[in-house]
Amino acid sequence: MTSMSMSMTADGHVAPHAVAEAAPAAPAVAQTPEPAPAEPAGRRGEVMRGFMLRVVAAAAGIGGLLAVWLAVSTHVPELPGPGVTWQAALELFADPFYNNGPNDMGIGWNVLYSLKRVGIDFGLAAAVGIPLGFIIGRFRFFNIAAEPVVSLLRPVSPLAWLPIGLLVFKDADMAAMWVIFICSIWPMIINTAAGVRAVPQDYMNVARVLALSEWKVVTKILFPAVLPHILTGVRLAVGTAWLVIVAAEMLTGGIGIGFWVWDEWNNLKVEHIIIAIFLIGVVGLALEYALLWIARRASHGATIN
Amino acid sequence: MNAPIVKIEQAGMAFDTNKGRFVALRDIDLNIHKGEFVSLIGHSGCGKSTLLNLIAGLNLPTAGVCLCNGREIAGPGPERAVVFQNHSLLPWMTCFENVYLAVERVFAAKESRSELRARTRAALEMVHMDHAMNKYPHEISGGMKQRVGIARAFSMEPQVLLMDEPFGALDALTRASLQDELMGVMAKTGATVVMVTHDVDEAVLLSDRVVMMTNGPAATIGEILEVRLDKPRDRLKLAHDSRFAAYRAAILEFLYQKQMKKAA
Ligand SMILES: Nc1ncnc2c1ncn2[C@@H]1O[C@H](COP(=O)(O)OP(=O)(O)OP(=O)(O)O)[C@@H](O)[C@H]1O
Numbered sequence: 105m106t107s108m109s110m111s112m113t114a115d116g117h118v119a120p121h122a123v124a125e126a127a128p129a130a131p132a133v134a135q136t137p138e139p140a141p142a143e144p145a146g147r148r149g150e151v152m153r154g155f156m157l158r159v160v161a162a163a164a165g166i167g168g169l170l171a172v173w174l175a176v177s178t179h180v181p182e183l184p185g186p187g188v189t190w191q192a193a194l195e196l197f198a199d200p201f202y203n204n205g206p207n208d209m210g211i212g213w214n215v216l217y218s219l220k221r222v223g224i225d226f227g228l229a230a231a232v233g234i235p236l237g238f239i240i241g242r243f244r245f246f247n248i249a250a251e252p253v254v255s256l257l258r259p260v261s262p263l264a265w266l267p268i269g270l271l272v273f274k275d276a277d278m279a280a281m282w283v284i285f286i287c288s289i290w291p292m293i294i295n296t297a298a299g300v301r302a303v304p305q306d307y308m309n310v311a312r313v314l315a316l317s318e319w320k321v322v323t324k325i326l327f328p329a330v331l332p333h334i335l336t337g338v339r340l341a342v343g344t345a346w347l348v349i350v351a352a353e354m355l356t357g358g359i360g361i362g363f364w365v366w367d368e369w370n371n372l373k374v375e376h377i378i379i380a381i382f383l384i385g386v387v388g389l390a391l392e393y394a395l396l397w398i399a400r401r402a403s404h405g406a407t408i409n
Numbered sequence: 410m411n412a413p414i415v416k417i418e419q420a421g422m423a424f425d426t427n428k429g430r431f432v433a434l435r436d437i438d439l440n441i442h443k444g445e446f447v448s449l450i451g452h453s454g455c456g457k458s459t460l461l462n463l464i465a466g467l468n469l470p471t472a473g474v475c476l477c478n479g480r481e482i483a484g485p486g487p488e489r490a491v492v493f494q495n496h497s498l499l500p501w502m503t504c505f506e507n508v509y510l511a512v513e514r515v516f517a518a519k520e521s522r523s524e525l526r527a528r529t530r531a532a533l534e535m536v537h538m539d540h541a542m543n544k545y546p547h548e549i550s551g552g553m554k555q556r557v558g559i560a561r562a563f564s565m566e567p568q569v570l571l572m573d574e575p576f577g578a579l580d581a582l583t584r585a586s587l588q589d590e591l592m593g594v595m596a597k598t599g600a601t602v603v604m605v606t607h608d609v610d611e612a613v614l615l616s617d618r619v620v621m622m623t624n625g626p627a628a629t630i631g632e633i634l635e636v637r638l639d640k641p642r643d644r645l646k647l648a649h650d651s652r653f654a655a656y657r658a659a660i661l662e663f664l665y666q667k668q669m670k671k672a673a
């Protein structure tokens with residue numbers, strides 16, 4: 105499956121190039137009688153134009169967002185505008201790692217605490233979810249057994265599990281961890297299982313002809329073949345965990361970016377909340393890109409070609 | 410002649426599809442002896458791969474029996490190595506590692522690691538791929554991949570080598586050079602081979618016997634042609650050999666007169 109979709113994206117990359125190369129030929133022919141020397145310059149111009157278009161469009165998007173924000177903040181006096189927020193951000197990031205006891209830590213510490221929670225939970229979810237996904241994908245019995253459970257529980261908002269966590273662990277911090285664990289385990293299980301089922305029959309036939317042991321099948325064939333799917337699961341899991349952690353921390357308190365947002369709300373420092381929103385977005389984006397980078401490095405030639 | 414390595418008796422194969430039972434093969438009787446090169450030829454969809462998979466043990470017959478060395482074939486095993494049509498190299502392993510996986514599986518119990526490595530290297534040298542041992546499959550050409558696939562199969566020293574259109578995806582020149590290479594390897598190892606092919610020239614050039622299959626559904630063996638040309642065979646000399654032309658004509662006649670593919 106992955107190799108199919110990946111090769112399709114590879115094709116997708118080819119198509120725009122082809123268009124870009126074909127496009128300059130037309131104006132060159134229209135303007136000058138000798139199109140041959142004009143072509144390389146035209147192609148470079150096309151690339152430049154494409155780049156400029158992206159820069160301009162991206163700037164327009166951000167500009168639009170700022171304009172809407174500015175417009176709303178001038179009509180709603182409680183909402184700080186971009187200028188005020190920028191000033192507050194400069195102050196805030198001047199010393200992001202101060203520490204005046206557990207109830208008053210810099211924003212940097214809060215982000216790191218949240219990341220630590222996501223990291224630990226994500227590790228636990230991977231340790232449980234990936235083997236489960238393998239078992240479900242490999243054995244029909246478990247596949248059928250797991251299907252109703254997964255379909256029933258997956259659509260449930262992870263926050264609905266918070267009271268159960270509080271009840272069982274009798275600890276707010278553990279309950280928050282529990283919620284993150286629950287939300288990140290589904291993508292791991294589902295993607296790993298789908299990946300195992302999508303392993304090309306050819307590879308499994310190689311395993312069958314060699315009569316490899318189950319251990320060799322898993323380590324030499326299934327795991328490498330499924331790795332790109334697992335990494336997709338990881339990316340989705342981390343993305344969801346980062347979404348949910350803010351909400352979970354708001355409910356449980358302690359240290360963390362979600363709690364910090366809630367704290368700043370209680371202090372009525374709305375500009376800090378806006379800063380936190382941007383920061384959460386930036387961290388989420390960074391996580392996504394880092395994992396995409398890892399996935400690209402781990403995908404062997406087969407999924408690229 | 411002594412007892413055949415592979416013995417197929419009244420074998421049939423039916424698939425359960427959602428449109429009901431589909432009988433692909435019926436009443437197949439075939440014996441394959443040690444050192445023989447047997448080709449299976451027939452129109453597309455007649456069941457050549459199905460028959461090969463029965464010998465491989467990837468499919469089990471729904472009628473009759475298939476025996477290897479007098480024992481019923483109950484599943485795939487390394488003594489019946491397969492060269493797959495699309496090479497089926499594992500893309501996350503180098504050429505060396507792909508072959509080593511097979512060598513290790515077959516010989517690890519008796520031999521040291523250095524012996525296993527030497528075997529792997531020898532197999533790759535045999536198909537002239539030792540220069541690309543540490544390359545990954547996506548870094549080499551289609552013909553080279555097929556060579557590595559053949560090296561992997563030979564490295565297992567199988568009792569029967571099964572090949573499903575091993576050169577089907579290759580251009581004519583690469584195909585010819587791989588056929589020559591295969592003939593060389595065969596001469597050296599005396600291996601027993603069953604090969605599926607679409608190519609009449611290839612069948613005559615390589616085979617001791619050509620098994621011609623009738624059209625499906627419920628295909629079976631139509632005729633068996635014995636090719637009595639001396640080995641080693643030279644494709645250039647054979648091009649002017651009247652016996653070669655006669656064998657070729659016999660197969661073409663079977664395929665295009667007796668088993669005319671009805672226009673679908
Ligand atoms: N798993 C299966 N389930 C149902 N039908 C099958 C299955 N495998 C093969 N068949 C059918 O059996 C017949 C023979 O298939 P097979 O692949 O053996 O043909 P082939 O001679 O190898 O064809 P080709 O030359 O195109 O490879 C075909 O009609 C095919 O549709």
Ligand SMILES: [Mg+2]
Nearest residue numbers: 457458459573
């Ligand atoms: Mg076939």
